[in-house]
Amino acid sequence: MAKTLIRRMKDLPSTHLFGSGTPMCAGCGGLESLHQIYEILGPRTVFVNAAGCMTLLAIYPFTPFRGSWLYTAMASAPAGAQGIRDALDILLAQQRIGADEDLNVVVLTGDGSANGMGLSATSAAMERGLDFLYICYDNEGYGNTGQQFSAATPHGARTATSTGPHGFGGNKKDLFSIWAAHKPAYVATAIGAEPVDLARKVETAKQLKGPRLIITLAPCPPGWDFDPRDAADIGKLAVKTGIWPLKEYIDGKVVHSKIPHPRLPVEEYLKTQGRFNHLFQPQRDEALLAEIQDSVDRYWDGIAV
Amino acid sequence: MQPKLLTGNAAAAWGARLARVDYVPAFPITPQTEIIETLGRWIEGGQMPGRMVTLESEHSMITAAGAAAATGVRVFTATSSQGLLYGMEMIYTVAGWRAPFVLINVSRGLASPITLEPDHNDVLAARDSGFLQIHCATCQEVLDSVIMAYRIAEDPRVRLPIIVNLDGFYLSFTREPVEIPEPKSVADFLPAYDPESTRFRASSPNSQAVAVLGGAPYSYFRYESHLASLNALDVHAEVAGAFAQQFGRHYEAVEAYRCEDAEIVFLMIGSFATKAKAAVDRLRDAGEPVGLVRPRLLRPLPAKELAQILAGKQAVAVIDQNISVGMGGMLHAELASALYGKANAPPILTSFIGGLGGRDISPEEFYEIAAITRKAAQSGVIPPARLLYTQEEYREVQKLQAIAHAERHEMGAE
Ligand SMILES: Cc1ncc(C[n+]2csc(CCOP(=O)(O)OP(=O)(O)O)c2C)c(N)n1
Ligand code: SF4
Ligand SMILES: [Mg+2]
Numbered sequence: 175m176a177k178t179l180i181r182r183m184k185d186l187p188s189t190h191l192f193g194s195g196t197p198m199c200a201g202c203g204g205l206e207s208l209h210q211i212y213e214i215l216g217p218r219t220v221f222v223n224a225a226g227c228m229t230l231l232a233i234y235p236f237t238p239f240r241g242s243w244l245y246t247a248m249a250s251a252p253a254g255a256q257g258i259r260d261a262l263d264i265l266l267a268q269q270r271i272g273a274d275e276d277l278n279v280v281v282l283t284g285d286g287s288a289n290g291m292g293l294s295a296t297s298a299a300m301e302r303g304l305d306f307l308y309i310c311y312d313n314e315g316y317g318n319t320g321q322q323f324s325a326a327t328p329h330g331a332r333t334a335t336s337t338g339p340h341g342f343g344g345n346k347k348d349l350f351s352i353w354a355a356h357k358p359a360y361v362a363t364a365i366g367a368e369p370v371d372l373a374r375k376v377e378t379a380k381q382l383k384g385p386r387l388i389i390t391l392a393p394c395p396p397g398w399d400f401d402p403r404d405a406a407d408i409g410k411l412a413v414k415t416g417i418w419p420l421k422e423y424i425d426g427k428v429v430h431s432k433i434p435h436p437r438l439p440v441e442e443y444l445k446t447q448g449r450f451n452h453l454f455q456p457q458r459d460e461a462l463l464a465e466i467q468d469s470v471d472r473y474w475d476g477i478a479v
Numbered sequence: 480m481q482p483k484l485l486t487g488n489a490a491a492a493w494g495a496r497l498a499r500v501d502y503v504p505a506f507p508i509t510p511q512t513e514i515i516e517t518l519g520r521w522i523e524g525g526q527m528p529g530r531m532v533t534l535e536s537e538h539s540m541i542t543a544a545g546a547a548a549a550t551g552v553r554v555f556t557a558t559s560s561q562g563l564l565y566g567m568e569m570i571y572t573v574a575g576w577r578a579p580f581v582l583i584n585v586s587r588g589l590a591s592p593i594t595l596e597p598d599h600n601d602v603l604a605a606r607d608s609g610f611l612q613i614h615c616a617t618c619q620e621v622l623d624s625v626i627m628a629y630r631i632a633e634d635p636r637v638r639l640p641i642i643v644n645l646d647g648f649y650l651s652f653t654r655e656p657v658e659i660p661e662p663k664s665v666a667d668f669l670p671a672y673d674p675e676s677t678r679f680r681a682s683s684p685n686s687q688a689v690a691v692l693g694g695a696p697y698s699y700f701r702y703e704s705h706l707a708s709l710n711a712l713d714v715h716a717e718v719a720g721a722f723a724q725q726f727g728r729h730y731e732a733v734e735a736y737r738c739e740d741a742e743i744v745f746l747m748i749g750s751f752a753t754k755a756k757a758a759v760d761r762l763r764d765a766g767e768p769v770g771l772v773r774p775r776l777l778r779p780l781p782a783k784e785l786a787q788i789l790a791g792k793q794a795v796a797v798i799d800q801n802i803s804v805g806m807g808g809m810l811h812a813e814l815a816s817a818l819y820g821k822a823n824a825p826p827i828l829t830s831f832i833g834g835l836g837g838r839d840i841s842p843e844e845f846y847e848i849a850a851i852t853r854k855a856a857q858s859g860v861i862p863p864a865r866l867l868y869t870q871e872e873y874r875e876v877q878k879l880q881a882i883a884h885a886e887r888h889e890m891g892a893e
Contacts, residue, residue: 241681242687258546260532
């Protein structure tokens with residue numbers, strides 16, 4: 175069982191490993207969480223990236239990382255991780271490199287890649303027991319192409335391809351459970367707005383071997399339609415309303431790391447974002463609001479606390 | 480040394496074994512599968528070191544191959560047909576990583592209709608990707624080409640991945656006598672891979688395959704790959720020379736068979752060139768001055784050699800085992816562009832499409848091609864491109880159609 179040293183804000187590292195000046199939008203929740211994750215992972219990492227917003231972190235000749243980076247394609251970042259991990263293991267076994275040259279292999283993709291095009295490669299990497307950490311920043315849509323709905327878009331959200339009066343008709347795919355069903359080493363949900371919880375999860379994941387995933391909900395000002403300065407508050411509301419449960423799958427069990435109590439009504443979260451405007455204007459869509467609240471309630475009712 | 484009877488697939492596997500590959504990402508597909516089965520057996524049986532990993536798709540397989548090569552190990556992989564196309568996004572992508580490795584393609588026609596039998600549309604779909612391409616005509620050439628391919632691809636002047644192609648069935652499953660070189664002499668010829676700065680290490684952070692903004696850096700890196708590919712022309716010549724010294728077998732970028740005094744020349748790639756050679760011999764027996772040109776290296780295209788060899792010929796008959804739908808034979812177009820405006824270029828190029836989906840090309844058809852091409856040379860009139868197809872085959876297909884109609888009728892359909 176992994177031991178975590180971080181207990182409160184004071185314990186968080188503040189080395190600012192991650193460079194500034196990236197072209198991510200102001201208030202980008204994905205970047206916020208990556209910052210924090212990188213502080214703990216450290217520079218002995220190679221990020222294997224799939225097509226998405228974060229692809230633009232490394233633009234020739236700049237990179238915000240102290241460590242390494244490989245961009246692959248939208249569907250196959252986990253396979254890239256496989257190739258690097260295997261090659262490093264081969265080099266270690268042949269003593270062509272020492273253990274001091276080894277790297278943590280970290281996949282970095284958005285929700286679109288993680289839930290859709292890349293899911294086959296991800297599932298296969300888990301089935302092979304690949305030793306890697308997968309970071310999925312979940313902005314709940316194909317952000318880089320202008321926020322069309324993805325398999326991670328929540329019910330009712332307006333996106334560039336769900337512009338009707340009821341928003342997105344589908345439901346957010348449960349990537350956490352899909353991963354957990356593979357019985358990997360570790361799965362967690364987190365969010366940049368809860369830094370201690372996030373840091374503890376990264377610390378835990380870092381100490382484990384095998385397939386590991388951390389999904390961070392990534393409030394996205396242009397995609398979700400809110401003012402960048404509200405990003406952290408919206409993130410906190412996602413947790414407090416219970417729409418984004420913070421949890422871990424470890425040692426075969428699911429544990430909630432933060433149980434919102436009392437749980438705020440979900441509309442407190444929804445009304446902060448233009449993508450849910452149609453639920454409130456021109457008049458309240460009581461049926462859809464109730465439906466969304468109900469699905470949150472049912473989730474928490476199903477949790478043995 | 481006593482030659483052994485080996486299939487083309489076994490020869491490819493021997494090439495990988497002798498090249499001391501570290502890593503084999505794999506995925507099964509007919510007619511390639513025997514290669515990875517053979518390597519898997521050797522690795523599991525301890526006859527060869529190395530690690531084989533079966534990915535869940537060729538898209539992932541090629542990603543893993545490129546990523547491992549970019550980490551600095553020697554990588555071998557193999558596919559065919561639908562597999563190559565499934566991975567095509569990554570074929571282009573990893574070529575740009577400039578991390579060398581060898582990919583065997585065992586040629587097989589593409590869907591639709593789906594078939595297992597060979598033609599060259601699969602490998603030619605990768606023509607513009609940045610991968611180098613060597614096309615083999617014999618099982619011996621397959622083994623030798625894999626070994627040569629590593630030296631060419633890993634050369635610091637090149638640093639591009641390379642496809643070694645062999646035809647499904649006609650080579651993949653055909654046993655031919657093959658000399659298996661001594662591991663010691665292969666090691667002398669092919670030293671361990673030095674990835675230089677193309678690698679991932681904790682002490683030397685590296686960003687590979689990063690995005691660019693704008694056309695200036697994009698054009699720069701794309702064209703750099705093109706220039707590196709062109710460097711492979713000289714590198715191939717050097718490597719072929721060194722190979723001949725070490726093993727006594729010489730491979731030119733373009734094989735010219737009985738061409739010196741030829742007036743009419745066949746041009747084709749792959750194992751069917753062996754059939755063309757036999758036809759050349761028969762035609763020569765009959766007093767016809769005919770030759771054969773077989774580009775072995777297709778990327779980079781040895782345009783200068785082709786122009787030199789073909790200078791002064793009356794006509795070239797290009798036999799394409801592929802079809803660019805809406806245009807015709809791809810080699811025909813490639814050759815036309817290589818020859819256009821060159822001094823003494825043959826004035827007549829005829830175009831024949833044959834051998835699609837495993838269809839054989841008979842000796843009589845080669846004679847007929849020669850006759851049509853000679854006539855074109857005499858009259859100066861180039862005939863339209865032709866599909867090699869017999870009345871008999873046409874009747875066979877009509878029979879199948881008749882059965883299909885009857886079955887449909889039987890089922891109660893209109
Ligand atoms: C094969 C392929 N199809 C489509 C695209 C276009 N594309 C680039 S990024 C992207 C969205 C990715 O969404 P996600 O994984 O959620 O990352 P985000 O953009 O939200 O950061 C798409 C569709 C692509 N790069 N590759
Ligand atoms: S679109 Fe959203 S996820 Fe992408 S960079 Fe901007 S804020 Fe971040
Ligand atoms: Mg997204």
